[in-house]
Amino acid sequence: MFRFPRLGLFVAVASLVSALAGSASAAGPAADLSPVAMFLGADWVVKSVMGVLALASLLSWTIFVAKMFELRAANRHVEETIEALTRAPRLAEASAAFGRDHGPGRAMLDAVAREIDLSGPDVDRAGLEARVASHLARIEAAVAQTMSSGVGLVGTVGSTAPFVGLFGTVWGIMNSFVGIAKSQSTNLAVVAPGIAEALFATAIGLVAAIPAVVLYNRLVRSIGLYRNAVADAGAAVRRILSRELDRGGRVGAVRAAE
Known part of the structure; x- marks a missing residue:
């Protein structure tokens, strides 16, 4: 996870902008250093x-809001899936409970059914359970990866926005020094607005990065947390399979029960 120890830098930038505005006001006519004017x-x-x-920053907030709504709906669906799997005594009843559902529970049960069909009636129990566990783990990973789409962009904004703002600051200060050289004046009232505008870019970078x-x-x-809930659903599927194998003693009994 990211840690962002640059809050002190944000305070320093704001203080410096305020100091420049005060100095410019003392040295001559007041300059308009409002955010809109600086932009x-x-x-x-x-x-x-x-x-x-x-x-x-707007994109980060949009992704966050959309993902939180998506996660809320997905978590509610997984809770219902776990409840249905917990109530089902056999694979057949569990499969019937999901009908045409396209969630992770349906995918897990379909993976178990395919593996049973491919394994044959006399396959080793430990081997079957290991292969089923492998299928379920891949489904859990795929679900988490799908849910994570777009989240990396939010992390990229958080890690790069301060440096993008710093680039704007360096460019603006460079232009201010060029202006000093052209005007041959070091009066702070002349220099302060350009430097304040440049530092404003760093402030915006921090405002974008911190949230x-x-x-x-x-x-x-x-x-x-969502992936853990999907893993709980996978564990429920494995328990149902284990109970079926205990009842029948071999995979053929499971196939017959379905």
Whole structure:
């Protein structure tokens, strides 16, 4: 999971912007250093950086909200699956309970049925259970991978946004020094707006990155809990198979029961 120890940097950037605004005000006519004015007055490269960071932050929140709704529905479905599997005494009853359901429970039962058909009537019990466990593990991994689609983008925003904002800051400060060289003036009232605009890009990068890190960690934990629930469903399927084998003594009895 990400850890983001740059909150101090965010405070320092905000303090420096405020100090520059105060110094500019003391040195001459007050400059408009509101966020909108700093964005409009920034260089086109810095504006592009700010725009990209704003879009990245919006995308992170969109993915988070969509995934949380998806996870809520998926967890509810898995809970119903586990309950149905727990109530079913045999594979046939469990299969009938799911009907045409397309969730992980249906996929697991279909995998068990295919493996029983492929194994034949006199296959070794331990071998059958090992192969079934392998199929169920792959289904669990596939379900978790599907649920994780798009989450990596949130983590990427959280890890790269500060550096993208820093690029905008470096570019803006470079332009400020070029302006100093052209105007041949070191008056802080002349320099402060350009530097404040440049530092504003870093502030936006941090504003985009900090929530993205929190959202990414929340999604990773939620997907992990969902995968554990799917694993519980797989364990229920293995228990049903084990009971069938105990009753019949061999796989042929299971095939006959189905």
